Amino acid sequence: MTHVLAADFEFMQNDNPNGLPMIRGYNIINGKLEAASDGATFTSSNPALLSDILGEFPLSTKVDVHDALKAAKSAFSSWAGTPAPTRGQIIGNMGRLLMDRKDALVRLETREIGKTLKESAGEIQEAIDTCLFFQSEGRRLYGQTVNSELPDKELFTYRRPLGVCGIINSCNFPSAVPFWKMIPAIMCGNTCVWKSPQDSPLLSFALARIMHEAGLPDGVINLVHGKGSGAGQYLVDAVDEGLVNKISFTGSTAVGKMIGEICGRNLVSCSLELGGKNPLVVMPSANLENAVEGAYWAGFGTAGQRCTSLGNLIIHENIYDDFMGLFMEKVKNTKIGDSMRYDDVLYGPMLSSKYAEEFLQSLEVCETSGADLIYGDGRITKDSAPVGFVADAEEGVYMWPHVYTGVTEDMDCFHEEIFGPAITIVKARDFDHALHLANASPYGLSSAIYTNDRLEAYRFKTGIKAGMTGINNSTTGAEAHLPFGGVKGSGNGTRESGIWVIESYSYWHAVNDELSGKLQLAQMDVDEIHIEEAEVNYESLA
Numbered sequence: 001m002t003h004v005l006a007a008d009f010e011f012m013q014n015d016n017p018n019g020l021p022m023i024r025g026y027n028i029i030n031g032k033l034e035a036a037s038d039g040a041t042f043t044s045s046n047p048a049l050l051s052d053i054l055g056e057f058p059l060s061t062k063v064d065v066h067d068a069l070k071a072a073k074s075a076f077s078s079w080a081g082t083p084a085p086t087r088g089q090i091i092g093n094m095g096r097l098l099m100d101r102k103d104a105l106v107r108l109e110t111r112e113i114g115k116t117l118k119e120s121a122g123e124i125q126e127a128i129d130t131c132l133f134f135q136s137e138g139r140r141l142y143g144q145t146v147n148s149e150l151p152d153k154e155l156f157t158y159r160r161p162l163g164v165c166g167i168i169n170s171c172n173f174p175s176a177v178p179f180w181k182m183i184p185a186i187m188c189g190n191t192c193v194w195k196s197p198q199d200s201p202l203l204s205f206a207l208a209r210i211m212h213e214a215g216l217p218d219g220v221i222n223l224v225h226g227k228g229s230g231a232g233q234y235l236v237d238a239v240d241e242g243l244v245n246k247i248s249f250t251g252s253t254a255v256g257k258m259i260g261e262i263c264g265r266n267l268v269s270c271s272l273e274l275g276g277k278n279p280l281v282v283m284p285s286a287n288l289e290n291a292v293e294g295a296y297w298a299g300f301g302t303a304g305q306r307c308t309s310l311g312n313l314i315i316h317e318n319i320y321d322d323f324m325g326l327f328m329e330k331v332k333n334t335k336i337g338d339s340m341r342y343d344d345v346l347y348g349p350m351l352s353s354k355y356a357e358e359f360l361q362s363l364e365v366c367e368t369s370g371a372d373l374i375y376g377d378g379r380i381t382k383d384s385a386p387v388g389f390v391a392d393a394e395e396g397v398y399m400w401p402h403v404y405t406g407v408t409e410d411m412d413c414f415h416e417e418i419f420g421p422a423i424t425i426v427k428a429r430d431f432d433h434a435l436h437l438a439n440a441s442p443y444g445l446s447s448a449i450y451t452n453d454r455l456e457a458y459r460f461k462t463g464i465k466a467g468m469t470g471i472n473n474s475t476t477g478a479e480a481h482l483p484f485g486g487v488k489g490s491g492n493g494t495r496e497s498g499i500w501v502i503e504s505y506s507y508w509h510a511v512n513d514e515l516s517g518k519l520q521l522a523q524m525d526v527d528e529i530h531i532e533e534a535e536v537n538y539e540s541l542a
């Protein structure tokens with residue numbers, strides 16, 4: 001039970017082919033490094049080089065998750081009582097430490113989940129931006145003074161923390177998204193149990209250590225590793241046991257609905273950021289080169305593994321052939337490989353073998369829907385690789401980019417999210433048809449339109465049902481100080497980021513202070529002012 005600040009990383013014996021270390025990882029409970037109560041472990045491997053093992057981590061038991069919840073509960077009152085500007089100062093320290101260690105964290109993120117170095121750098125920056133934003137929010141966290149309807153009485157509102165927050169995120173944004181959740185949570189005075197994603201435990205372990213180095217008191221953030229069906233489920237089950245005051249989850253719509261049901265029956269608040277089938281519309285007035293760039297990046301950047309990645313590409317029939325000519329030229333020349341070893345790759349491997357398997361299964365939906373596969377061949381192998389592939393196919397889990405055309409609204413693949421490098425293309429007759437198609441999936445996370453017709457852009461912006469819309473931009477790339485989230489099947493209406501997220505981690509406390517020294521009844525003891533009608537003839541004015 002060593003304190004997290006008193007120990008360096010523990011290196012393990014390994015056969016990693018790239019000479020990179022293997023780490024013994026721990027849960028962090030009440031500031032102490034802890035193994036699983038039954039000693040069970042799991043490993044994390046590099047999806048670009050599966051024989052490179054990053055570390056061994058506790059497969060947390062129910063006892064471990066409950067220990068973490070107890071630690072969060074006992075740290076709560078002292079943390080909630082810490083002045084908000086001091087909490088903000090610790091968050092600012094976290095941002096500065098992340099800046100100092102950015103290069104190492106970027107390489108680690110790329111090694112663990114296969115994102116390109118450029119994208120990992122963008123993501124660590126998003127975590128830094130979040131810290132810098134909320135550092136000064138600690139000096140605001142405003143309430144209001146409100147006038148009373150009675151004399152000698154004052155009204156106030158205060159933001160109060162909710163208590164113990166269960167944080168569950170997915171490994172596709174393993175640094176920005178947990179920071180989107182935990183930074184506002186702790187800024188508001190809550191404490192957290194963070195169930196780290198199964199496929200990015202080393203990055204979570206490094207980030208949680210940095211949070212402690214920044215001056216975070218023990219027990220304010222407790223890290224538990226493990227599987228969604230293990231530690232994640234134990235954390236959600238604890239809502240039924242009255243041990244959790246808030247769940248914040250980013251992941252699939254199916255799991256989100258299950259969490260929403262459990263929280264709902266316990267009247268516990270939950271933030272749910274779920275799937276998307278994000279539409280991008282291209283209209284005839286668009287700058288086609290720009291639209292091709294945006295659609296290509298939205299579809300295949302991050303190997304299509306963002307919640308905001310392009311799903312349905314909706315192209316007006318008058319420019320369909322021109323657009324597709326330019327678009328397919330780019331798709332066919334996509335550079336794919338391990339960004340640690342090759343420069344300028346658009347995307348790397350899938351996040352992990354699990355994501356690769358699930359992606360291949362979801363491609364079957366496109367096949368059985370009857371969509372036309374015009375490009376792509378599943379997993380990249382020695383014998384089947386696109387021209388731009390620059391890695392050794394056997395070493396990692398790489399996928400072809402996939403393009404399906406002839407997709408219509410009645411097909412399952414029009415409605416289902418495909419988490420990976422595959423887009424479904426739909427032809428639109430006119431603007432109204434394009435808008436109808438953009439609204440026709442069960443999701444409503446992100447959306448985009450390329451047009452140079454201002455009225456069309458306006459009608460899209462007002463007619464689309466989505467949490468986010470890009471005009472002449474891709475579906476991805478939300479900034480850290482705008483509200484992030486969706487409607488319909490993409491979430492329960494809560495938002496991450498910016499000032500809006502504060503609503504999700506605090507409740508409003510209305511306080512009245514009666515200074516008159518007597519009982520004054522609201523609504524009943526209020527002075528009534530009567531209308532005194534004058535003898536004036538307004539009709540005579542004109």
Ligand code: UN1
Nearest residue numbers: 173306307308476477478
């Ligand atoms: C996610 O995929 O869960 O807007 C988050 C974007 C990123 C965040 C994505 N800033 O694409």
